[in-house]
Amino acid sequence: MNADGADAAGGAAGRTPLDRMPEWQALARHRAELGEVRLRALFDGDAARAERYSVRVGDLYLDYSKHLVTDETLALLRELAAATDVAGLRDAMFRGDRINVTEGRAVLHTALRAPRDAVVEVDGENVVPGVHAVLDRMAGFAARVRDGDWTGHTGARIRTVVNIGIGGSDLGPAMAYEALLPYTLRDLDVRFVSNVDGADLHEALHGLDAAETLFIVASKTFTTIETITNATSAKNWLLESLGGADASAVAKHFVALSTNGPEVERFGIDTANMFEFWDWVGGRYSFDSAIGLSLMIAIGPDRFRELLDGFRLVDDHFRTAPPEANAPLLLGLLGVWYGGFFDAQSHAVLPYSHYLSRFTAYLQQLDMESNGKSVDREGRPVDWDTGPVVWGTPGTNGQHAYYQLLHQGTRMIPADLIGFARPVDELGPELAAQHDLLMANLFAQGQALAFGKTADEVRAEGVPEEQVPHRTFHGDHPTTTVLATELSPSVLGQLIALYEHKVFVQGAVWDIDSFDQWGVELGKVLAKRVEPALTEGAEVAGLDASTAALVARYRQLRGR
Numbered sequence: 001m002n003a004d005g006a007d008a009a010g011g012a013a014g015r016t017p018l019d020r021m022p023e024w025q026a027l028a029r030h031r032a033e034l035g036e037v038r039l040r041a042l043f044d045g046d047a048a049r050a051e052r053y054s055v056r057v058g059d060l061y062l063d064y065s066k067h068l069v070t071d072e073t074l075a076l077l078r079e080l081a082a083a084t085d086v087a088g089l090r091d092a093m094f095r096g097d098r099i100n101v102t103e104g105r106a107v108l109h110t111a112l113r114a115p116r117d118a119v120v121e122v123d124g125e126n127v128v129p130g131v132h133a134v135l136d137r138m139a140g141f142a143a144r145v146r147d148g149d150w151t152g153h154t155g156a157r158i159r160t161v162v163n164i165g166i167g168g169s170d171l172g173p174a175m176a177y178e179a180l181l182p183y184t185l186r187d188l189d190v191r192f193v194s195n196v197d198g199a200d201l202h203e204a205l206h207g208l209d210a211a212e213t214l215f216i217v218a219s220k221t222f223t224t225i226e227t228i229t230n231a232t233s234a235k236n237w238l239l240e241s242l243g244g245a246d247a248s249a250v251a252k253h254f255v256a257l258s259t260n261g262p263e264v265e266r267f268g269i270d271t272a273n274m275f276e277f278w279d280w281v282g283g284r285y286s287f288d289s290a291i292g293l294s295l296m297i298a299i300g301p302d303r304f305r306e307l308l309d310g311f312r313l314v315d316d317h318f319r320t321a322p323p324e325a326n327a328p329l330l331l332g333l334l335g336v337w338y339g340g341f342f343d344a345q346s347h348a349v350l351p352y353s354h355y356l357s358r359f360t361a362y363l364q365q366l367d368m369e370s371n372g373k374s375v376d377r378e379g380r381p382v383d384w385d386t387g388p389v390v391w392g393t394p395g396t397n398g399q400h401a402y403y404q405l406l407h408q409g410t411r412m413i414p415a416d417l418i419g420f421a422r423p424v425d426e427l428g429p430e431l432a433a434q435h436d437l438l439m440a441n442l443f444a445q446g447q448a449l450a451f452g453k454t455a456d457e458v459r460a461e462g463v464p465e466e467q468v469p470h471r472t473f474h475g476d477h478p479t480t481t482v483l484a485t486e487l488s489p490s491v492l493g494q495l496i497a498l499y500e501h502k503v504f505v506q507g508a509v510w511d512i513d514s515f516d517q518w519g520v521e522l523g524k525v526l527a528k529r530v531e532p533a534l535t536e537g538a539e540v541a542g543l544d545a546s547t548a549a550l551v552a553r554y555r556q557l558r559g560r
């Protein structure tokens, strides 16, 4: 037990509730004293603010000067981090302690990118050799598929890979495949199926030749109903399409990514074709495990290792950088500031890159499944807001849709603007030239959100008085700008690790278990109960009146 009451496993035995901590109360007083924070004034008062409020991590440059904070705010936030022992919990995570208290599990996604010679122990066993053994097997398999050496049942080369998974077994590889398209083998298509809506698989299979198709069934538990249902349908499609081939064809067209060998076998996939990971890897933290196989096939093992190196760079930074210059710590604390003292309910992530079109969707699971909790690590209800709603789509598209509300709406929505100095090589000179316009928009949005346009500035443009309020921009909408060098595998790894650790910091401060997800269970259980009512008209006990009426109406519309 340390001075703050956290035990060795990062448990929070008897931790003082956050809002009763003196450090939290000091922040509350500070917030009241600050009153209305005007970014114009903060910048006018400090010529070095942009320089001082920025931090470099690897290939990422983070400007956090456009936040509603002063030196005192940042110091108080760091004191809160110290009081809540963020560093202690961080070290417990890296050490392999069972910090996922409700599931009694270690949280070791950082071991997935540890170097070969690292030692990370779970129950006295070094897990790093196992991580690298799986990575090596994945690399061998990926190379065979890429080279055309791994062939299907008829001897044909694999032309399409279909990843079947959902949540953490889909969002990461799907996001990264889009993000790294320029690094992929363009003549090997990778598709992703997640939704139990049959339309998803239907569209993914459209135009495919079964003889040239490889299915990757990705599921940590191998019991997720959506994935097993889709995988079963895919298996039936394959066997039928191959002219009634027998089950031996499955071995050439199906591989599994899972922690659950017996279920993989029961499904009919040879465990020789299974790439394993472990229960200390959370689903939403798993895409740099075997779950990344589809991505590795697409970009190749060397690029995949560059991605892991990018993750590791930020892991090392998070572990070792001092609090003043620790990027995930800063980002996490800024979110705590807005959620706790400005009543911010949501957080926008706005990447200025077409290739990052799935990035925010990926972060939604990472952040909202981790920190969407309302009891602390001991099960006591929390009296403070926890994780925000995370949302956003790539710029500049969003500018023509919802930025109006960001600029002139009534809500406080902190945002991350993410951009890259260099466009991808593949674009060619004419399209690459558009990159400056893209980035000009990113910079302009940050400026407009922060500094707005005063009524006097509007008047000076000759705008009629009655229109002045409509054309005035208050400003003071906080943003972090992340300016990276280019969207490479390493930079993508850096970005993801940055957010992983930001989410970690917030969970630590809020004293919640960021690594369980009990909240998704109830809906799953109820869906299983309701399904027979739809199909067979079975009496379902305990249906509320509204749901019972909807079920009856549905059955009527389906002619049942």
Ligand code: F6P
Pocket: 166, 167, 168, 169, 218, 219, 220, 221, 222, 223, 224, 227, 283, 284, 369, 517, 520
């Ligand atoms: O939605 C709940 C969840 O358990 C996620 O945490 C997970 O990523 C997803 O379902 C898929 O689970 P699995 O990989 O076991 O199929």
